[in-house]
Amino acid sequence: MAQKASKLVIVTEKVLLKKVAKIIEDAGATGYTVVPAGGKGSRGVRSSGQPTVSDAFSNVKFEVLTPNRDMAVKISDEVAAQFFDDYSGIAYICDVMEVLHAHTF
Amino acid sequence: MAQKASKLVIVTEKVLLKKVAKIIEDAGATGYTVVPAGGKGSRGVRSSGQPTVSDAFSNVKFEVLTPNRDMAVKISDEVAAQFFDDYSGIAYICDVMEVLHAHTF
Amino acid sequence: MAQKASKLVIVTEKVLLKKVAKIIEDAGATGYTVVPAGGKGSRGVRSSGQPTVSDAFSNVKFEVLTPNRDMAVKISDEVAAQFFDDYSGIAYICDVMEVLHAHTF
Numbered sequence: 001m002a003q004k005a006s007k008l009v010i011v012t013e014k015v016l017l018k019k020v021a022k023i024i025e026d027a028g029a030t031g032y033t034v035v036p037a038g039g040k041g042s043r044g045v046r047s048s049g050q051p052t053v054s055d056a057f058s059n060v061k062f063e064v065l066t067p068n069r070d071m072a073v074k075i076s077d078e079v080a081a082q083f084f085d086d087y088s089g090i091a092y093i094c095d096v097m098e099v100l101h102a103h104t105f
Numbered sequence: 106m107a108q109k110a111s112k113l114v115i116v117t118e119k120v121l122l123k124k125v126a127k128i129i130e131d132a133g134a135t136g137y138t139v140v141p142a143g144g145k146g147s148r149g150v151r152s153s154g155q156p157t158v159s160d161a162f163s164n165v166k167f168e169v170l171t172p173n174r175d176m177a178v179k180i181s182d183e184v185a186a187q188f189f190d191d192y193s194g195i196a197y198i199c200d201v202m203e204v205l206h207a208h209t210f
Numbered sequence: 211m212a213q214k215a216s217k218l219v220i221v222t223e224k225v226l227l228k229k230v231a232k233i234i235e236d237a238g239a240t241g242y243t244v245v246p247a248g249g250k251g252s253r254g255v256r257s258s259g260q261p262t263v264s265d266a267f268s269n270v271k272f273e274v275l276t277p278n279r280d281m282a283v284k285i286s287d288e289v290a291a292q293f294f295d296d297y298s299g300i301a302y303i304c305d306v307m308e309v310l311h312a313h314t315f
Contacts, residue, residue, distance in 0.1 A: 005197070031146035034143045035140055035162075036141060036245065037244065038245075039241060040231070040242055041240065041312075057246060065197065076311055080310070090309070090311065092215070092308060092310060092312075098197060100178060100182075100196045100197060101182075102146075102194070112304075135251065138249035138269070138271060140248075141267060170302065199304060203302060205283060205286040205287075205290070206287075206300065207251075207300040207302075
């Protein structure tokens with residue numbers, strides 16, 4: 001049952017939620033997880049100022065399990081090309097991963 | 106102080122929060138983290154429809170640091186056996202991990 | 211474009227949000243992500259009791275991409291020294307990571 005996979009993580013602004021989700025789906029990924037997020041990047045503080053309890057989570061973090069690195073890179077390249085000139089964002093891969101149980105693989 | 110560990114990640118429906126927490130505790134794990142989550146899997150869109158700002162986070166993501174892979178697999182097997190026929194869910198392991206500081210290890 | 215990095219994860223109490231953010235910034239990290247979190251550690255249940263839908267997320271999880279392990283350890287040591295005697299917390303590193311796109315690196 002165990003399978004190797006790559007985990008692609010994308011953190012970006014919440015306004016891009018649906019557009020990034022569409023890119024992930026169009027790339028053929030069978031599922032993803034979205035988590036509310038705040039933070040700070042080199043474009044200055046992400047979300048509204050120093051993170052606070054009430055308004056810190058105006059970003060989103062996507063996690064996508066992909067069957068191989070190529071799909072992860074394809075999604076990341078597309079998201080970066082479309083949005084990262086104008087919006088805050090970061091994309092990275094965790095390589096070591098073992099999928100134990102899933103409906104989504 | 107540094108210790109190796111496995112990180113088990115389980116994403117499933119929020120209604121299972123307490124039941125999954127109990128399985129984790131019964132397996133002997135000394136702690137876990139829970140994060141609100143939304144997303145999409147092969148059973149169709151998780152949570153209520155295309156993720157939106159207001160209703161996207163009807164899932165939960167558990168992260169459990171376990172001292173070895175066996176405990177992670179045991180928890181994952183139990184959660185999948187009890188719930189993954191009827192509920193959306195995915196479970197996976199990140200193998201490479203170094204615990205620096207914790208009350209929980 | 212791909213770069214290796216370490217990912218430092220710190221889960222602790224929400225009251226420490228600004229103080230931990232300052233330690234991360236002072237260490238020279240160019241960005242971080244914050245996610246609401248609940249959970250349970252060896253000091254007893256983190257947040258207010260058994261996690262529930264309404265009050266589970268009184269912790270925060272920081273994720274910091276650092277260019278090397280040394281910066282991650284420095285941040286972790288500082289946070290643990292200042293706070294982990296009095297507050298719940300855990301800090302760990304994911305070693306295998308590839309940064310694809312970012313404003314923050």
